[in-house]
Amino acid sequence: MLEIQDLVKRYGDGDPVLKGLHLSVAEKSVTAVIGSSGAGKSTLLRCINRLVEPTSGSIRLNGMELTTLRGRELRRARRRIGMVFQGFNLLERLTVMENVLAGRLGYVGFAPALLRRYPQEDVDRAYGLLQRVGLAKYVNTRADALSGGERQRVGVVRALMQEPEILLADEPTASLDPKTAEGIMHLMRDLSAELSLPVLINIHNVAQAKSYSERIVGLRHGRIIFDGEPGALDDEAFDRIYEGDEEAAAEALGEKPRGPAVSA
Amino acid sequence: MSRAATEGFRWRKPPFIANPALRYGIWLAVAAYLAWAVSSIPIDPQRIVAGFPRAAQIFGGAIPPDFARWQLLLSGFLESIQIALIATAVGVVLSVPLAILSARNVVPVPVYVLGRATVITARSFHPVIVAIIFVKAVGFGALAGILTLIVYTIGFVSKLLAEAIEEIDWGQVEAMQAAGANYLKVLLYAVAPQVMPRQIGLALYQLDINLRASTVVGIVGAGGIGSTLMNAFGRYDYDFAFAILIAIISLVFATEIVSGRIRRGIS
Numbered sequence: 001m002l003e004i005q006d007l008v009k010r011y012g013d014g015d016p017v018l019k020g021l022h023l024s025v026a027e028k029s030v031t032a033v034i035g036s037s038g039a040g041k042s043t044l045l046r047c048i049n050r051l052v053e054p055t056s057g058s059i060r061l062n063g064m065e066l067t068t069l070r071g072r073e074l075r076r077a078r079r080r081i082g083m084v085f086q087g088f089n090l091l092e093r094l095t096v097m098e099n100v101l102a103g104r105l106g107y108v109g110f111a112p113a114l115l116r117r118y119p120q121e122d123v124d125r126a127y128g129l130l131q132r133v134g135l136a137k138y139v140n141t142r143a144d145a146l147s148g149g150e151r152q153r154v155g156v157v158r159a160l161m162q163e164p165e166i167l168l169a170d171e172p173t174a175s176l177d178p179k180t181a182e183g184i185m186h187l188m189r190d191l192s193a194e195l196s197l198p199v200l201i202n203i204h205n206v207a208q209a210k211s212y213s214e215r216i217v218g219l220r221h222g223r224i225i226f227d228g229e230p231g232a233l234d235d236e237a238f239d240r241i242y243e244g245d246e247e248a249a250a251e252a253l254g255e256k257p258r259g260p261a262v263s264a
Numbered sequence: 265m266s267r268a269a270t271e272g273f274r275w276r277k278p279p280f281i282a283n284p285a286l287r288y289g290i291w292l293a294v295a296a297y298l299a300w301a302v303s304s305i306p307i308d309p310q311r312i313v314a315g316f317p318r319a320a321q322i323f324g325g326a327i328p329p330d331f332a333r334w335q336l337l338l339s340g341f342l343e344s345i346q347i348a349l350i351a352t353a354v355g356v357v358l359s360v361p362l363a364i365l366s367a368r369n370v371v372p373v374p375v376y377v378l379g380r381a382t383v384i385t386a387r388s389f390h391p392v393i394v395a396i397i398f399v400k401a402v403g404f405g406a407l408a409g410i411l412t413l414i415v416y417t418i419g420f421v422s423k424l425l426a427e428a429i430e431e432i433d434w435g436q437v438e439a440m441q442a443a444g445a446n447y448l449k450v451l452l453y454a455v456a457p458q459v460m461p462r463q464i465g466l467a468l469y470q471l472d473i474n475l476r477a478s479t480v481v482g483i484v485g486a487g488g489i490g491s492t493l494m495n496a497f498g499r500y501d502y503d504f505a506f507a508i509l510i511a512i513i514s515l516v517f518a519t520e521i522v523s524g525r526i527r528r529g530i531s
Contacts, residue, residue, distance in 0.1 A: 079444035089435035106444025
């Protein structure tokens with residue numbers, strides 16, 4: 001259970017990016033966060049695992065307040081929060097297995113990490129998950145040799161190695177072609193069900209958000225202006241979320257983004 | 265567009281320094297300084313002319329080169345190579361922590377300033393000057409040479425490694441932080457693999473440089489073939505000195521070829 005209360009994030013002296021957000025995410029569900037770029041989706045996710053420092057407000061994960069943690073406490077809390085990134089953020093020059101085992105870095109000591117001597121149960125779990133996503137044959141392949149979809153599956157498996165209590169995904173499909181993107185969304189939805197894991201996904205493709213999530217949260221200018229089932233997201237709600245940003249709206253609908261008009 | 269509209273448009277490359285007074289002023293200042301510099305240093309053509317016969321004498325004595333004392337030559341040589349190898353190995357290892365301390369993106373600002381200051385200090389003196397200091401401190405011989413080249417290696421490698429660290433893809437660091445990894449483990453997994461190829465390249469390049477420098481620092485007494493060379497000059501053994509020079513040039517060629525091959529093999 002993730003409970004966010006009155007979350008504010010302000011960079012420098014500017015207008016806050018998040019203006020007092022309230023959001024709670026229950027167990028075992030996929031929640032999609034939509035909104036045009038600059039709405040605060042990424043900041044919201046990064047505040048949860050403190051890659052971005054919240055300015056004020058409260059974030060609780062299964063009862064534990066996250067915003068005040070420091071040092072070792074913070075690292076222990078981060079182990080419980082898996083994250084999948086838009087740019088995959090894999091350790092490009094290391095093997096797939098090293099990437100996946102890196103998800104255990106919060107648990108193992110320095111020497112085993114240095115020597116790549118992970119507990120056998122970690123290796124078993126890693127191999128099992130890689131099999132589950134169809135990448136077992138690549139254990140010793142370098143991450144930078146994989147295709148985009150394969151790389152993101154490694155990213156998902158790495159996050160799951162943390163045995164997280166929640167999975168955050170920041171535009172996990174934005175760097176992928178539509179077909180591969182569907183595969184990743186499918187995978188995350190299935191894993192959410194299999195592992196009883198709440199998943200919070202930032203996504204700009206509303207069609208994908210609708211078909212793979214049980215709940216949609218619409219963000220605009222740092223405020224939640226829509227929160228409901230995918231079916232409740234009608235044209236009127238869609239227009240409110242993307243009002244004034246036609247390019248983002250077109251992209252959100254899965255239409256090809258149009259280039260700027262060329263005047264002769 | 266009609267042709268008429270483009271007529272009369274003349275283009276010149278805009279000057280690098282826009283202000284004409286400043287532009288010509290700089291040229292004038294450079295010319296004035298050069299004129300003063302040339303006039304103030306006594307350049308005596310007579311001395312240059314007198315130098316030719318002496319040079320002829322030296323070269324006359326140097327040809328043919330004398331390899332008779334090849335054992336002395338070889339032992340000096342092996343010592344130079346030892347100095348270079350040991351100094352490179354130790355220096356490359358020591359440069360890693362210093363590089364981390366002087367990379368802006370992985371340490372707090374005060375640490376960064378201190379680290380950079382240390383690197384700049386290590387780089388501020390030519391190895392010959394450092395060698396003179398170490399010869400005074402620990403006496404003649406290979407140890408002084410090794411210490412000198414360690415300082416030289418640290419200055420060079422840690423600066424460039426720090427720059428490599430500053431250019432890494434930060435996303436990998438974020439991913440490791442998000443997994444709950446502590447500082448050292450983030451360095452180990454997200455930073456080290458990204459800068460490793462660079463560090464290997466730097467180590468090889470520095471070995472190349474140190475092999476040359478080890479012959480030079482010997483001249484001020486820091487051991488190796490340079491010391492042998494200096495002794496030969498001191499005894500007017502120009503033919504032996506010439507033999508040593510030929511050997512040094514061969515070494516430099518050999519290291520150039522070998523290190524070039526290795527670096528190509530890695531990248």
